[in-house]
Amino acid sequence: MKVEFYGHVRQYKNIQAEIDQNLHEVLLSGNYVQGPMLKRFETEFAEYSKTRYAVGVANGTDAIWLALMALGIGHGDEVITHPNTFFATAEAIWIAGATAVFVDCCPKTKCICPEKIEAAITPKTKAIIPVHLYGQCADMVAIKQIADKHGLKVIEDNAQAIGAKGRKFKIGQLSDAATTSFIIQKNLGTFGDSGALVTNDPAMDVTVRKLRNHGSNARNVHSFGFNSRLDDLHAGVLSAKLKHIDEWNDQRRKWAARYSKGLQDCTTFDLPVELPGYRHVYHLYVIETKKPEWRDVLLKHLNDNGVDAKTHYSIAIHRQAGYPWGKGARIVGTVPNADANAACCVSLPMFPELTREEVDYVIAKVKEWDAQFASQAPAGKGPAQCGALCACCR
Ligand SMILES: Cc1ncc(COP(=O)(O)O)c(C=O)c1O
Secondary structure (H helix, E strand, O other): OOEOOOOHHHHHHHOHHHHHHHHHHHHHHOOOOOOHHHHHHHHHHHHHHOOOEEEEEOOHHHHHHHHHHHOOOOOOOEEEEOOOOOOHHHHHHHHOOOEEEEOOEOOOOOOEOHHHHHHHOOOOEEEEOOEOHHHOOOOHHHHHHHHHHHOOEEEEEOOOOOOOEEOOEEOOOOOOEEEEEOOOOOOOOOOOOOEEEEEOOHHHHHHHHHHOEOOOOEOOEOOOOOEOOOOHHHHHHHHHHHOOHHHHHHHHHHHHHHHHHHOOOOOOEEOOOOOOOOEOOOOOEEEEEOOHHHHHHHHHHHHHOOEOOEOOOOOOHHHOOOOOOOOOEEEOOOOHHHHHHHHHEEEEOOOOOOOHHHHHHHHHHHHHHHHHHHHHOOOOOOOOOOOOOOOOOO
16 A cells, blocks of 8 residues: 555545636636735635734745744844754744744644743844644743743744644734745645735734735835735635635544554654644644654655655754854754654654545554564653653643
8 A cells, every 4th residue: 555645636636626616716817916816815814813914925934034024023133943843934034134043842742942942032032933833832822921021022933733723822812923834735735835924913914915015015116025925826725725724634633643542552652742722733743763763764664665754854954964054043052852853753644635544554554663673662752752841741
């Protein structure tokens, strides 16, 4: 059997009529850039996010640096995030001209550890970018408290967690903006690239709207800006898919529960953790081997058996060749949880359109591998999950 990592075509076939109808509507409208379909999607996405505004942009990376720029954050400023995220989180800080300051993640969630943030704050610190990694929210209540105490802005990088919820908070509620990516592989993805930010701040909405469109909000009137628009064809795809996102996330959660139940007796790796009161939407289902040297062996076993498992992200940003490429960067203390996550992570196939047979086949192949190494498995949690628990993890 072959089990793919993504199910883009299956998803398209399941709702083809709805997507095709929106694409036809755009094609026949003659409006392809900043037209009615974009407006419609922005309204729908703001309603879904329960925020006052949603602004479509060209991709999730632009959404982050446009938000930073709208807040006036750039050269000479520092922005705190964590190094075990997709590269674009830090890249956006550098594009804005600021210094990226990395602190460790929590051992359970892999999101930024709130207890590591205050030691990283200097007079130059202007913002924190928590990433809702793998589909689970960072502890926004704790992060917001720190931000308010020190007068910092917060931008949530929500590329991976549309539809997730935290304990007593919603994404977009406790920040200046929450950015997202709609690249095809995301929980809500179009056939190509695009992104958006949601915000309750009217100034953020107006400024990013201008910045994305050559600094213009009226014909022939410009100030400094860029071209970072979300095309109407993509908006049409996203509008059709948005109606299904909650049901798709529920299905991801069902597959995650099936993986966790099927693998609960394995001893050679740790399973992903959903914190009580949180809604994890499993953009990725990531297990962590108890020995770093086992990771590639497990990956090869799965790949050799037709299971397209991957790693997210096996080289943390501060370990990339050439880091930091002449850009401003600083690591505060050590980042053992982030380093161990990079060394031990394996992402199993996860998309709503998986079948039960496919999920069970993946479970069987992982268990087959586990049985070979079980006698050498150390007791307790492995290096990626054995770190001291902070308040949000306890
Ligand atoms: C956490 C995170 N941030 C930012 C991005 C950047 O989004 P994009 O690829 O749309 O620029 C991505 C995904 O690609 C991501 O996973």
